[in-house]
Amino acid sequence: MSEGMLIGFTVLLPVVGAMAVLVLRATPNMREAGTLFAGVATFWHVLGLLYLVQEGARPRLELFEVVPGVPIVFEVEPLGMVFALVASFLWPVTTLYAIGYMRGHHEENQTRFFFFFAIAIAGALGVAFSGNLFTLFLFYEFLTFCTFPLVTHHQTEEAKRSGRIYLGILLATSVGFQLLAIIWTWQLAGTVEFMDGGILAGTASVGVLSAILVLYVYGVGKAALMPFHRWLPAAMVAPTPVSALLHAVAVVKAGVFTVLKIAVYVFGIDLLQTLATTSWMAWAAAATIILGSLVAFTKDNLKARLAYSTISQLSYIVLGAMLANEMGIIGGGMHIAMHAFGKITLFFAAGAVMVAAHEKKISRMHGLGRTMPITFGAFFIGSLSIIGLPPAGGSWSKWFLGMGTLESGQLGLLAVLMVSSLLGLYYLLEVPVKAFFFKPPEGSHHHEGIHEAPTTSLIAICVTAAATIALFFWPELWYDLMTMAVSGTGEVAP
Amino acid sequence: MTALGLFNYWAVIVLMMVGFYTLIARSNLVKKLIGLNIFQTSVILMYVSFGKVTGGTAPILVEAAHAEEVGETAEAVGGVGAEVVEAVEVAGEAILYSNPLPHVLMLTAIVVGVATLALGLSLVVRIKEAYGTIEEHELLDGPS
């Protein structure tokens, strides 16, 4: 199979999986086996591409031109590889989890659920492998629309309202700002191709380019930079596997990935350093980090707390991009992977509590850890990673981000990172602490008869928790990929 | 030419305004159609005035020789319509014809006007059957 074919096949595989779901809808077991198989196969193909990328190749697949000069192009480069690896690895794991969750929770319309789930993964892979801004935008919007049925899965009035916020904010930012910036880029640079060293350098005055940067950063609504973050808590109305994979991994990471990619391949680090708005955006991200953590404090609903934690953590990556130095980019890229594994573990655990104990509120989880030790143990590990403590993967990305702030001399930003970690220490660890060490309320029997979550879900939780720890001991893969991504940036564009 | 010398154009403008006013101000649908028709008639009158050449006769071919002469001169000048007048003057002795083209065009316009009026009236009949009235304000206020 040629390299180009391999890319096309990888992006198409989830779609094939989605079709299999439709065909096999009559027999749920076969249906789920179908998605699981497609998931494993997709991951396998991504590994094949990883091998090529590690060799230094950049597989490329150029399809037809949409409008003259603007083709649909896929190109696998190290940064995209990071995102693709995370998304494609976690898809089958989440499927495993979803099987237990959806059945345990007696959800309706499971065929539609698994169908759009697979389609969404195809969208995420499309974003990861996109070779120009247009392709990126195409799959970005595709991802928005195909996750809408997942967010509004329950079709209730609440789901409808949340769906409005979800679609409204994501489209308003992407159409209002991002598309404008893309067309502007096309007008200025005459190309929308991603190139090492960027394409915008020298095409317009610093003022105009600074404005475009702001348009891009706020235009990527999926990165959830405040004040365009409201869609993420709204999306929590979805079933937990959706929140776990899409709103902790695929969709939000597509957002921050876009920011990183635009920073590295459209502006280029050198140009970014000269723009006035780069540090403004860094501070906007810093503000989101702090505010997100503070809001997370106030939330008693576990999923809502995790959502605000995600908002806060996503801005770490935006911050990394806006530091405009190698360490910052490396840290940001690694944080895509580290945060993904940690946060998905947390969401899995939250969902497991919902299935097993039908409990959403943290204040009512006292003592639950004794009946569900595996779930809350995993939650503990995930929390460590998000806070950035060893032995969990998150400590590495935070380390590099901290180095990045030092390199750029922004001690204030370093302080922000520290404060946010301290806040995380409290709002995340509160959950396992209460679950393990607090006694259930006197005279209540609502914990009786509660067992651990369904077996398939437990397997998934253990896998992600183990992976979170493994990432602490073996972070080389991500570090190497990110080094490859930034090392290309010094070169002159062809 | 003085302003009064263009009296037929004044007539066109007055008719046009009368028609337009009726069309807008009247509530009765038939009166609206009458207004529309007056409006269209004014356009026809305007075109007919365009074609009139002072002192010209009806554009019927009298003598072949003259006609050829006129034709040649007209071609030499390189045009039709208003420039035919010029051509005719150059031809000197030739008979002065009015320009026939606007009249021919208006034959078409009249046909169009009749068709429009017929369709409009038949719609009014159907509206009367369906609503029981042809007054616009009653149509709008009435139950839908």
Next chain:
Amino acid sequence: MSEHLPALLVVVPLLLAPVAALVGRWKVAWAVAAAACWWTLYASVSLLQRIRVEGPISYELGGWVPPYGIEYRIDLVSIFVAIIVAAIGAVTIPYARTSIAKEVEEDRGPLFYAAFLLCLSGLLGISVTGDVFNVFVFLEISSLSAYSMIALGKDRRALTASFQYLIMGSVGASFIVIGIGLMYVMTGTLNMADLAVRLPEVADNRTIPVAFTFLTVGITLKLALFPLHLWLPNAYTYAPSAVTAFIASTATKVSVYLLLRFFFTIFGETFSYEAMQLDMVLMPLSIVAILAMSLVAIYQANVKRLLAFSSVAQIGYMVLGISFGSVLGVTAGIIHLFNHALMKGALFMAMGCVMYSVGSVRIEKMAGLGKRMPWTMAAFVGGGLSLIGVPATVGFVSKWYLVQAALEQGSWAIAGVVMVGSLMALIYVWKVVEVAYFQEPDPDHEIREAPLSLLLPTWALVAASFYFGIDASLTADVATQAAETLIGGIQ
């Protein structure tokens, strides 16, 4: 035969119209109309191929040499519009068979198909003719048949809508005739190419700006540019579904073509934009059209009416592109002309399916249709996405060019207006989607999916709106060339 193709393109449907009326049998009349529609599509496509090879075609009607005789002059712009008209006609006619049978009384069937063919031939005639008075004649042929088709709607309000359209349409046409007359009296010619040569010589005379003004008002009335759009919403709402789908995607588009022809080919962009400052009129009006009409669309309870107001807004996009007066802007206008025909055709056809199965297109009657009529509503979502301008749909391609054209002029705010318009489209499309997918269907009403004969044409347009959104190189190419011809004048 092929040398007479330009004339036959118009004459064949014109002559078959009385045949359809006279055969008296519903199905035979349909067969005649269908044959005519499909033939015109074939003819226009083969003309396009000829033009791409040989350049513009000039056909002398009756052998009279232009500028004395009537000339049919077909260049890339004309044939582009003619193909849109013929293609929409060819897709609508199979749709009409089922839809009209349900919505129009049976004895009027043959008459309907006669009117349909007349309308088709009139619209095709406008796009191919090179004679300005001929434009008026074809305009009236298409308009009169359109009035009568609209009046066939079952709701009695169709009659008043048709009457209103008749009054406003006739006034518009009369304004156009006045403009044509004033041009004639100054230049002595009716031939477009000839006019283009002679007008600059007399451009200082005050008659020419007056002619220009009459033409502008007349044409903008016909193309329903805000605030002269008042006839449109009612006409689109109460006409039979197939008629709405056809007229919405063709009639206003042909008027936009007329706008292009008169302003660029005949008056020339120097006169239109520098002497007359056309952009100062068109730009504000189209911006108001986009914003105000999208806002009005949001509050409509009848989905066909909602789409009609959206049409007025979308016409604003086309005129906005044209008002820039640049190659990029006109390209955007022309592309959107084609793209909007596809998506609005698809959307109105989807509403026709709803009308067929539910008997109403009021928004509250559409509760739960996502489940009951999955294919119809999926088509609606597909067309709606295009209206919003999601990438991989034709709407996106239009926006891509339009925003580029705006940025090229440095008009920030206008690029912003285009984006705000898309977001408003999101609101009104999603309003329908939410009702169809989030509300439970009425259990007392048994609603079935529309028949295949309605779904296939609908989906053909939906598929086209995705195809030309993913691979727009053909349309972009033709539109760019067409814009260059228009701006460069007649070579």
